[in-house]
Amino acid sequence: MDRPNVVYLARIMDTTPEAVVQHAVLLESKKLCDLQKKVTVEYRLTREGEKYASEGLPERVLFESFENAIPMKELQKHPSSKLGIGWLRKKGWIAIREGIVEKISDAPIGDDEKALKDLKPGVPGLDELLKRKLVEETETTDYFVSITTEGEVLVETGLDLRMEAGTLTSEQIRTGEWENLKLRRYNVTTPPKRIYAGKKHPYQQLIDEMRSVLLEMGFTEMYGEIVQSSFWNFDALFQPQDHPAREMQDTFFLDMEEKLPENYEAVRDIHEFGGDTSSVGWGGKWKEEKARQCVLRTHTTGLSIQYLKDHPDEPAKAFCIGRVYRREAIDPTHTPEFEQLEGIVMDRDVSFRHLMGFLKEFYHRMGFENVRFRPAYFPYTEPSVEPEVYVEGLGWVELGGAGIFREEVTAPWGVKYPVLAWGLGVSRVAMLKMGLKDLRQLYKSDVDWIRNSPVNRKEEI
Ligand SMILES: N[C@@H](Cc1ccccc1)C(=O)O
Structure with missing residues (x-):
């Protein structure tokens, strides 16, 4: 038999196949034997x-x-x-x-x-x-061992068959017996088996990093429901009731209604004629039924205005990272569910310059050096901008929206100071930071990718 397998060897050596493989690996590293691995795939009916x-x-x-x-x-x-x-x-x-x-x-x-x-x-x-799970695959691995010419020469010239000591006992050390033992050398060049420890999902690591950056910058976290009334998702943000974003093809409407909050009339008046602000509103009739209709939140900006309603007087710095929903066709850069990072700053004299400063600082801390702002439009902010970061190889990438809340948005809740507001794409940042070409990677359970993604050292595991 020129190439016995390890099961046979184990039997004649009166040991286990694992022990044979272990020794064969040692012999192989000394070029005394050849070890061949053979993987057989078999199919069996379930x-x-x-x-x-x-x-x-x-x-x-x-x-x-x-x-x-x-x-x-x-x-x-x-x-x-x-x-x-x-x-x-x-x-x-x-x-x-x-x-x-x-x-x-x-x-x-x-x-x-x-x-x-x-x-x-x-x-x-x-x-x-x-x-269809009618057949299952089983994999068996077998090892075959054969002696090399060097091995044969060694056998002929005589082997030192003294036992090798892999570990020493305290007895052997005390009595000095260890001096006569043949010690087994460590092979420090054999790569060990890779062990995959449990860790947070790479996307969650990034979200946590963003959260700690904002906490370090002095923000408090705000929370809110995924199901929102159209009132909070749209109307309170001065989004007209016939705005295209409020159409069925963009928003997931739910077969549910929610009561309008106290003082909703102020929002109605703002829409119809500007209420007691300097605005003239959108005109037309504002419909309560439309405002009561619930949606899966299309952005997290609805939470900001609710936060302001609850804290109208004191200065505020608040943020939220949460999932939002839009009826998008799925492709490498669009998914119907994604995360947004919402933030507001309210204080006596905050201005547009502070807004740009906060966003720049945030992106710098996230590792983006170059940040710029392009003019934009949102129904609820004036002025409005879109922040962009520069990414080598991609150019300027748009990352969301920002601006100063309009009077139409803040007046109904008695908010006294200017409010800087932004809503940023989180998965976009993840794509850029992880070099992904396809956003869907973040949401599927690709164990190999998760295992091989590095642990973010800024975050504790
Ligand atoms: N809500 C906007 C972003 C935004 C938030 C706050 C102020 C201005 C813009 C969006 O989803 O794109």
């Missing part, structure tokens, strides 16, 4: 797979249970209908018209069915069966 291998797939059984057409209600009584109907449709074997299931194919035997009967690595249809 219990469900075995059942179908003998009875046929549920869609096949179901297909054969009726002639050309059958009422859906009847078909649903069949024991295979639960799984079968979906597959019949997926495979294009049936059409359903007005409650009648009709055959539209002669249902040729598919690769999946062939593979079920004759399971071999690489056969077409195997992937399908794996996905």
Whole structure:
């Protein structure tokens, strides 16, 4: 036998295969033997797979249970209908018209069915069966050991067969016996097995870093519900009731209503004619029903105004990091759920310059050196800007909106001082900091990516 496997070696050496591999690795590092690893992948039917291998797939059984057409209600009584109907449709074997299931194919035997009967690595249809969990994959690893020429020479010239001591006992040290022992050398060049310790998700690490930057800058955190009335999400922010962002295609509306708060009339008056501010409002009639309608918050700015309503007098520095929802088609840079970092500063003499200062400082602390501002428009701020950061290779990247709350927004709640406000994209920052091309990476459970993402040392794990 030229290449015995470790199981055989373990048996004749009266030890375990693991111990044989361990010694073979040592011998290999001294070039005395060759160690070969062989991984075998095997496929096995699962219990469900075995059942179908003998009875046929549920869609096949179901297909054969009726002639050309059958009422859906009847078909649903069949024991295979639960799984079968979906597959019949997926495979294009049936059409359903007005409650009648009709055959539209002669249902040729598919690769999946062939593979079920004759399971071999690489056969077409195997992937399908794996996905349906009718087949499972098992991997076995075997090691083969063979002696090298150097090894043979050593055997011929005579081996020093004294036991090697891997650890010393206190007895051996005390009696001085250790001096006569053959000590096993450490091999410090063998890379150890990589251990993946538990850690926070990289995106959560970044969110926590942002949170601690803001806390360090003296902000307090504010919290709020994900479900908001249109009143707080839009109306209180002087967003007209016919604003395009309030359309069905942009916002997730819920079949729920919420009572309007005390003093909502002030907001109504502002919309209709400007109330007792210098504004002339949007004109037209402001509808209470529209304001009561609940939405999944489309931004976190609704929380800022509620915070101001609760704290109208004292100066404030508050922030919130939270998830928001918009009806976006999913692509590499858009998801219907994402995070925003909202912030407000209210104080006696704060101005636009302070706003730019706060944002610059925040981005500097997050590691972006170059920050600039472009003029923008939001119904609730004046002036309004969009902060941008410079990223090597990408250029200037827009990161959200900011401005000073308009009188129409603050007046109904008796807010006395100017309010600086911003809402920044968090996942955008994550993409830039982690060099991601696809935003979706942040939201899927890609264990390899999570394992290999570095731990953010600024944050405790
Ligand atoms: N709410 C705005 C951002 C913003 C917040 C506060 C002031 C100005 C702009 C958005 O979602 O894009």
